[in-house]
Amino acid sequence: MRSIVSGMLVWERPEPPNRPVPAPLSRERIVRAAIRLADADGLDAVSLRKVATALDVRPMRLYGYIASKEELLDLMVDAAYAEIRPVGDAWREVLRSLAEATRHAAHEHEWLADLLGGRPQLGPHALASGEAVVSALGDVHVDAVMPVVAAVNAYVIGAVRREIAERRAERATGMDEKRWQASLGPYLERTFATGRLPALATVVRDAAHLDADQTFRMGLDFLLDGIDARISGGRAAEGRP
């Protein structure tokens, strides 16, 4: 309150609304505010003005802590990586845990699906997550570690993106899962009726439909089996009972 322009005397003027001195600003507070916005209303709801408002601060103030909005998004992703802590001893457990943890994080923060894989992740939490994974891959040949982790990450990112994309499409039509699948009908059925996509039509109509969990795990199993076959001689992939 730098200058009082209104004619009212102090005595008449009400105290400013009860804003307890907001904790001093910090990257962490900024990022937390941004994440709250994104969790609530999606990534589009994250604007510097809205973040600033949420922190009871003027927009340009944020530029003392971040250089650009991109940086804010990077910080958000890294904050999400703080929740991605794979556990386990054997390499397979660890990779599976990494995959599930990433997927879980994306379910809690759908905006993560929009950002994952979009830029190299070099933040401390992402690196720490990588460290946890790599250090549990001691029994894997050093040259194989990166390709293996990269492959699992690639699969997870792609799978999660599609999963979230589908979930949003369902939500947009206001339908639950079952009715949505049945409601690709109106469009897909019409398309299939042309007879130009016979193989696709057969599969969509006749095949068993796995749910999201099953699909994710099945793809992950494919990948882990393939990795197993190459790095430890393929015990797991041989004669599955």
Added chain:
Amino acid sequence: MRSIVSGMLVWERPEPPNRPVPAPLSRERIVRAAIRLADADGLDAVSLRKVATALDVRPMRLYGYIASKEELLDLMVDAAYAEIRPVGDAWREVLRSLAEATRHAAHEHEWLADLLGGRPQLGPHALASGEAVVSALGDVHVDAVMPVVAAVNAYVIGAVRREIAERRAERATGMDEKRWQASLGPYLERTFATGRLPALATVVRDAAHLDADQTFRMGLDFLLDGIDARISGGRAAEGRP
């Protein structure tokens, strides 16, 4: 030229600049213009105003052909799928071909990496691509087709996204590939120096570094091997010489 407000007579007034009657508008022309912009300057360069300008048309005109910018992006992706035509007879060839074709398309249209997996792809070209894949998977059990294709697509999307993200990061620093890897040094080396990421440091420093092609193919091989093991009894994954 609806009304002539200036006082100049027709004879003095120059003809309008040489705009040969632009071909009548169409979704295809709009999408092509948008793709040209995106190819040249990235996805951020695609705005309805710029697209309209490129077509010598006023922005609102576009809304006669598309309902929103999102739709335009969907159309762009579907147009890109027109180039993704997997070939081959055996399921493994076809899936590999699908993967390579998708990757190739994303290399030619980097913006594709930003969009892939972001929304369900139900356009005619995407469906046709799916049909081509599925119809070549005749020897695969019908219930396994969708999960298998989904897994490959997921892997490809994630792998391509990361690949493009890295490429951009390299380009942003103005460095070629070798110097970029050596220039994670300044930052990563400093981070590793703290000793908090020993396993990661070891791998980054000691392991052989595969290039992008090798990494992509290696991950893809993992996945295809794993699929092989489950759907055809695992011949390929057993005793690799």
Added chain:
DNA sequence: GCATCGAGCGATACAGTGTATCGACCGATA
């Protein structure tokens, strides 16, 4: 104790975005 400096803050401004609104126009119909 006072003057001065510098850093941080933020009001303002700018160039751009997607899209709703609605008046004006023109071609086809009565």
Added chain:
DNA sequence: TATCGGTCGATACACTGTATCGCTCGATGC
């Protein structure tokens, strides 16, 4: 020939990220 309906696009709105730059205030030097 008059009227109607649909198309077109100018304008406007609310919003974006961020550059600029004067102001203010606290710390420092005398």
